[in-house]
Amino acid sequence: MISGNQDKNGNLVIKIEGSLSAYNAGDIKDRLLTGFTNHQGVILDINGVTECDTLGIQLLLSARKTAEMLNKTFNVTGDSPSVQDMLTGLGLEAEDFPCVLKED
Amino acid sequence: MNESNRFIEEFCHEAEELLSGVEDAVLDIEENPGDQEAVNRLFRAMHTIKGSGSMFGFDAIAEFSHHVETAMDKVRNGTVPVTKTLIDLILVSRDRITAMLAEANGDGPPADPREGEKIIASLKALLSSHGAAAPDENPPKETPEQASEPAKPVQQNQAVYRIRFSPDPDIFFTGMDPVILLYDLADMGECSVVAQTEKVPDLENLSPESCYLFWDIILTTAKRINAVKDVFVFVEDKCKIDIKTVEEEVITSEQMPGPRLGDILVERGDIDRKTLDKQFGTRKKIGERLVESGALSKEKIKSALNEQTVVSKMHKSAAASTVRVPSDRLDKLINLVGELVINQARLTQVASNREDTDLGESVEEIERLTGELRDSVLNIRMMPIGTTFNKFRRLVRDLSSQLNKEIELVTHGAETELDKTVLERLDDPLIHLIRNSLDHGVEPPGLRELKGKPAKGTIILSARHKGTNVVITIQDDGAGLNVDTIRQKAVEKGLIPENAELSDKKIFAQIFAPGFSTAKEVTSISGRGVGMDVVKRTIESLRGRIDIDSVPGEGTKITLILPLTLAIINGLLVSIDDDFFVLPLMSVEECVEIKSKEIEMINGRNILNVRGDMVPYIRLRDRFHMGNRRPEKEHIVITDVNDSRIGFVVDHVIGGHQTVIKPLGPAFKNIKDISGATILGDGTVALILDTNVLLESA
Amino acid sequence: MAKVIMTADDSTSIRQMVSFTLNQAGYDVIEAEDGLDAADKLAGIHVDMLLTDLNMPNKNGLELIEWVRSMPRFKFMPIIMLTTEAETEMKQKGKAAGATGWIVKPFKPEQLLALVKRILR
Known part of the structure; x- marks a missing residue:
């Protein structure tokens, strides 16, 4: 399940519950793109993610790249063991993800 | 054994x-x-x-039946x-198989092997008379290629492989x-x-179902x-896989230097020699x-750095003997x-301020060394944590018999x-x-069987590296925690x-929490409700954290995340005015920028609204009496300490920092909220904050 | 929650052996006796993995794999073929139709289990 609303800094907060994987990568991608187009940036809340695969992580990497290009905020918050495990398994570090909001 | 008999019986029945x-x-x-359909039926039966x-x-x-099947395939x-x-x-073949089955079951006379050979010869003759290739002398020896046989404990030299794996996008x-x-x-x-x-x-430009990632892997294995x-x-035909042996262990007494990164x-073909040479003579790594x-x-x-580490390590382990110190x-x-x-960090800083190539080069070398x-x-x-793990084997055995339970301890990652x-x-x-589990x-066992679980319970103890941390988990397949x-x-x-x-x-x-115990009665094993709080305190004193996860009916998993060493921590470097502080990165959740007017609005309560979540915060500037020259924009570092979120307001967030911890001298032993210090490259001292103590004083 | 595996095979003994092995290891198993039966059963349930024989009446293994892959909710599901011999042509066709991998009969229960655990972890 994917849901979203805007926070006080003008970022779109997208909450993902359940799966962050091949099956919904397309849907989430569309949400992320809308977020970057219409908002200051995107905060992705992964607290409820219970299933994650390589394509799910790849989507986060692509979103990070997009944010850098557009000079927008992209922040992943929350704690999800399945996302953590997948990051480790794929040879990525949790630190590879922006935890610090960009200064501009 | 009974089960496999059951399958054999089922097979005979099916074959009949x-x-x-x-x-x-x-x-x-x-x-x-x-009648093509009947031919197909025949083929499938033999198959x-x-x-x-x-x-x-x-x-x-x-x-x-392989021979009969081949014949039927040709007919098909x-x-x-x-x-x-x-x-x-076909009819005599059928009778022949019936006879063989009866023989195998012990309720028929031994089938004459010559009769079988005769039938096979006739089948072959029939096929070749129609120009069809005769079936192979023997059915192809079926080697299950992918069968992962349990690893044989063969003592073999280790080798290092470099693998680049580029999957097919699809x-x-x-x-x-x-x-x-x-x-x-990894296994x-x-x-x-x-x-x-x-x-x-x-x-x-992302096609979300395509894979763009590829991997470099350095594997040290005896395989x-x-x-x-x-x-x-399964993937070799479509994916690009490049496997190279980088190093095979040679037993020499000579210590070889490790290879250079360049x-x-x-x-690896990542760069050509010319481009590489251009980079030398500069002062950076x-x-x-x-x-x-x-x-x-x-x-x-x-x-490439990983490879360097692994290969160098192998050189070192080649001449393995020990000295007690x-x-x-x-x-x-x-x-x-x-x-x-x-x-050395200071030296590098000083050298970089002088335009002296000779100095620069030797400083660079010193930095590497x-x-x-x-x-x-x-x-x-x-x-290795293995010796610690081994102690628990006995503990589990003794305690489970004392408790009349059947429990197996499984350990992973003993070499961590x-x-x-x-x-x-x-x-x-x-x-x-472990006692708690x-x-x-x-x-x-009785209760477990009632619930449809195997009578024997399992506790899995595992350790693995994750970045600069070690993750240890204790997982049982028991009743799980009862939330209510x-x-x-x-x-x-x-x-x-x-x-x-x-x-x-x-x-x-x-x-x-201190003094908490859920056991209905106190047993001699898990004690009297002291303990879990002590466990948590011990882990925190090691700069680690503890997490708990449980599913009712399925079990409980406790995760300990610990730094590899106490001498170095991963820190987040922050600053207030011209002073630097380090927060342990392990507890940092996120950093948010705040404008001073936002703070005024909710001032007096020291609580900040972060996306709807009320987060209490401490302004370190006030905590350490550092005056009131607050910048227009401040940053709040939100940490997770003891499962509650707390923010620390600082002027700037500088970034991650590998921190070599220096203890403070005895003169500062009464300062509790600073757990140590570190010295930055330019010689500045940064203080390492103890978030636990700061939280208590909040 | 236990993972659900479907085994499609026209041989009862193999189906039972597969079911038993996987049940013992804590998986839920749904048996199908041929491709058509498998397709019928898949229409109404969630399955995490499919183990299929290639030579089956009604709908054979290849047709089954093609059909499964055409269903959006099984687009990325692992499919393992139970091949009777190292028959490269059949295996290639299966791979082309979207199968994940294969196991060659005869196999020992442990080998099957090791493969399933690898793919489903």
Whole structure:
């Protein structure tokens, strides 16, 4: 399940519950793109993610790249063991993800 | 054994049915030679008898039916016509298989092997007379290529493989996630995986179901290169897989120096020698320099660095003999190296301010050597956790018989290394956690059977590296924690308000509160409700954290995350005015920028609204009486301490920092909220904050 | 939650052996006796993995794999073929139709289990 609303800094907060994987990568991608187009940036809340695969992580990497290009905020918050495990398994570090909001 | 008998019986039964079907099919074909459906039925019957026969050990039957199957295949595709001879042959074959089955079951006379050979010869003659190739002398020896035999404990030399794995972009459409193959490699030995993200496009250009990632893997294993290749057998035709042996262990007494990073990069074909040579003579490390100049991605360098580490380590382990050294001498050495690292950083800073190439080059060399020295010295204190794990085997055995439970302890990652001082202090907390699982977690065998679980419970103890941390988990397949009981107890003890709305995780965390115990009666094993809080305190004193997760009916999992060593931590460097502070990165959740006017609005309560969540905060500037020259924009670092979120307001967030911890002198022993200090490259001192103590004083 | 595996095979003995082995290891198993039966059963349930024989009446293994892959909710599901011999042509066709991998009969229960655990972890 994917849901979203805007926070006080003008970022779109997208909450993902359940799966962050091949099956919904397309849907989430569309949400992320809308977020970057219409908002200051995107905060992705992964607290409820219970299933994650390589394509799910790849989507986060692509979103990070997009944010850098557009000079927008992209922040992943929350704690999800399945996302953590997948990051480790794929040879990525949790630190590879922006935890610090960009200064501009 | 009973089960396999059951399958054999089932097979015989099935084969009999198939054979009677064969008779019907043959008669149908005889009536109507064009009955393709009947021919198919015949083929499938033989095919199944062959396949299942071989599965359940009827090799003779499998081999015989292989010949009949081949003949039927030829009939099916029209190479061999249906003739009376063929039909007769099939019928005698059918009888022959029946006889073989009866013999195998012990209720028939031994079938004459010559009769079988005669039938096979006739079948072959029939096929060749129609120009069809005769069936093979023997059915192809079926070698299950992908069968992962349990690892044989053959003592074999270790080798280091360098693997670049570029999956087919469409790999997901074959139901394969490349991470599965990475896990397989990790199971084979010591494995470092670096994901290469350079090909991942931005969202606009991303086809979300294609895989753009590829990987560099350095694998140290006793397995042969073919075993490594076998991992990729399902994907080898479409994916690009490049496996190279980098190093095979040679036993020499000579200590060879490890390879240089530049050489590794050239050998991998990531960069050519010319580009590389251009980078020399500059004062930066070659890796950093290459990334900055855009010649190579950060990840490529990271993976080459991994290879360098692994190969150097192998050189070192080649001449393995041991010397016993008192640990205080080691401590002194580590202290000295810490000093050296700090001074070297200053030296680098000073040298970079002078335009002196000679000085620059030698400083660069010293920097490299110091780094290597630091890593080697820290390595001396590293010990595998296996010895600690082994102690628990006995503990589990004794305690489970005392409790009349059947419990098996499974351990993973015994070779995971961590600092001896950390390891020594882990004994007690681990014993306590395992006892808890034994006593409260795993149910008695009778109850387990009622719930449909195997009577024997399992506790899995595992350790693995994750970045610069070690993750230890204790997992049982017991009853799990009861949220309601814990909540009720916590309310009774006044730990949480009665109507508090808390997540399950928050409620589970209550068991770490002092004086909390959920056991209905006190047993001699899990004690009297002291313990879990002590466990948590011990882990925190090691700069680690503890997490708990539980599913009712399925079990409980406790995760300890610990730094590899106490001498160095991963910190987040922040500043207030011109002073620097380090927060342990492990507890940092996020950093948010705040404008001073936003703070005024909610001032007086020291609570900040972060996306709807009320987060209390401490302004470090006030806490340390640092005056009131607040900048327009401040930053708040939100941390998770003892499962509650708390923010620390600072002027600037500088970034991650590998912090060499220097203890404060005895004069400062009363300062509790600072746990140490570190010296930055330019000689500035940064204080390391103890978030636990700061939280208590909030 | 236990993972659900479907085994499609026209041989009862193999189906039972597969079911028993996987049940013992804690998986839920749904048996199908041929491709058509498998397709019928898949229409109404969630399945995490499919183990299929290639030579089956009604709908054979290849047709089954093609059909499964055409269903959006099984687009990325692992499919393992139970091949009777190292028959490269059949295996290639299966791979082309979207199968994940294969196991060659005869196999031991442990080998099957090791493969399933690898793919489903």
